[in-house]
Amino acid sequence: MSDNQQMSGGEALVKSLEHEGVDVMFGLPGGAILPVYDPIIDSSIRHILVRHEQGAGHMAEGYAHATGRPGVCMVTSGPAAANVVTPLPDAFLESVPMVCITGQVPYAAIGTDAFQECDTTGITMAVTKHNFLVSDAQDIPRIIHEAFHIATTGRPGPVLVDIPKDIVDPVNPRSAMSWYEATDADMELPGYRPVMEGDRELIRRAAELIRDAERPVLYVGGGVLKARAADALRELAEMVQIPVVTTLMARGAFPDSHELCLGMPGMHGNYTAVTAMQQSDLLISLGARFDDRVTGKLDGFAPDAKIIHVDIDPAELGKVRQTLVGIQGDCRVVIEGIIAAMRELGGADAQVDRTAWRSTVSGWQERFPLVYEQSAPGEKLKPQYVIEELRDHNPSDTIVASGVGQHQMYTSQWWRFDHPYTFVNSGGLGTMGFSIPAAIGAKVGMPDRRVWAVDGDGCFQMTAQELVTASVENIPIKVALLNNSYLGMVRQWQEMFYDERYSEVYLQDRIPDYVKWAEAMGCEAIRVESPEEVAPAIDKANEINDRPVVVEFRTDARENVFPMVPSGKTNSELVVDPSQQDRL
């Protein structure tokens, strides 16, 4: 496309998206965005028509999680913009690169309470990394370029671009514009300068602290994945032989099967990961943010630990816990810097002797493994068993997208995440209904990979309609529905902290009929009720690739997620599985 060609803002918007390398977008049209949907017909971009705009947002997130490329969604004004709000804070808390385009009433009508007007930039200001209201068609290529730049650089996040109808509608003279391919030189962002390189002095200081620490732990968060730093992390961990915990947002950033991997810390972390952090003398936090779900009661968190904190967002350094060495920078660049500094300090040989620490840690691993009891004949399935079978009957590079609740925790605990970008989940906002649309987005981005959604019955009922999208658009995801007939996670809290007074957590045993529902949406559906049926059902699902598959597992509602750090307690007050209580 040559520069200076005359076109409408709508055409320019689609061209701009193509220019940014967008290959797929998720959306649903309506009045204000109609003029942009016309040039979509002739575009190279694949558009996936969703059934609800929330689905479009989560699909864009799933796509971004799995591919590392920004996810794109597009919806109309008013109610559609309101429907797409939930995925924005989700992507914000998860640091997911995403660009959301919303239609808006004509520029002159803004502020008049026009039909389907809502103040989209006002509503989303607090839940996006940045948002734009475009006022001039000529600005479209530049602003789209800025939106992608902001979404993907520094700490990634969602960016929303609100576009009034008149500047994209060819019948309106205000839509006339002269095309240009926007480049970095066109950007007008004087206040945006992300820093990649860490301070060398601080990196050196960090390396010295690591060398001398007797009980160090590498505390790895989602920033390591965002920085594509998994290889660098592995090199560092192996060089210094320091155990690694991966938070819910970072599962897969370090292989679970690695001997240095302790798994997930936090509220439902395993005993060893939680306790190693708690007793550590040096926490090396890489792209993590000391979330309350990880720290437990802050006063009592890792009381003896000095803190090295690496984050691309300087506002994270010292936000929650005072740091000794806070390094602003990209995790990959800084980890590589620490490795180089470590080498200068004598590398592996210069490390303090940590035999005692290693044997303490492996002692915990032996004494407090994750456990559950297999169901007795006639009892409902154990959810942990279902996850184990899923894990063992799928390749290790399978992408798993989970919903929010007990099933999410079981997935994190019992799956073996050996590759980065294989766990797609809503760990920051905790959005029920995330898994099905996110799995669809991941599958669209990674069509050659197997994608399983692990969902709860409560979550399923929030976004199941997107299985229609998956069927119609030929996106053969697989859904493992862990149906315990309850809002299980809430039920667990009521059981443990409200004297078993169950309030509004029972969904229903027979309604809905998930098999019929899934079939009606064009899916293959299988119901599984006993342990010996589990593996064959998974195998069968894996053989079907011409449509989505829903496998409903009828699971035991009495099962609770352990270990657990009760809300408001310190990590030292971790409650282990009842069968392990006497080992404490």
Added chain:
Amino acid sequence: MSAERFHTIVTTVENKPGVLARVAGLFSRRGFNIESLAVAPTDDERFSRITFTVDVESAPLEQVVNQLNKLINVVDIKELDPADSVSRELMLVTVSADSSRRGALMDLIDDWRAYVLNENDEQIMLSFSARPARLLEFEEQLRPFGITELQRTGRVALPSLGR
């Protein structure tokens, strides 16, 4: 850094619609308390300046600055330590001034170097600009005369000149 509770932060922001809302929204959702706020264009029309005084007991100053820095439209941030900066605030005030007390009031106005902006038989409107603490003191002096209306601008500040 001095241990004063209120620190002045001077930000240069892009002169675009909604920028003040972004800054104000950030303060409210992060629980930072703004003591005073002044917004005005700068000598460069692309930018505006927002000067605010924050209560550093509500949040560590560093957090306030770091979070502000994340706003894309914020171009520059300067924290002004009260010990190394000059700050001023302007107040407009209307005071009762019947003939019996008019003379005393005029003396006070002269002593404090305030200016009369507007007057009639019953009232005088005056302006006074000084350090924020002096504004309070002056207000106390005026109070016995009867203040009918009072408006302050919020402080603005610049770094002190070196020696």
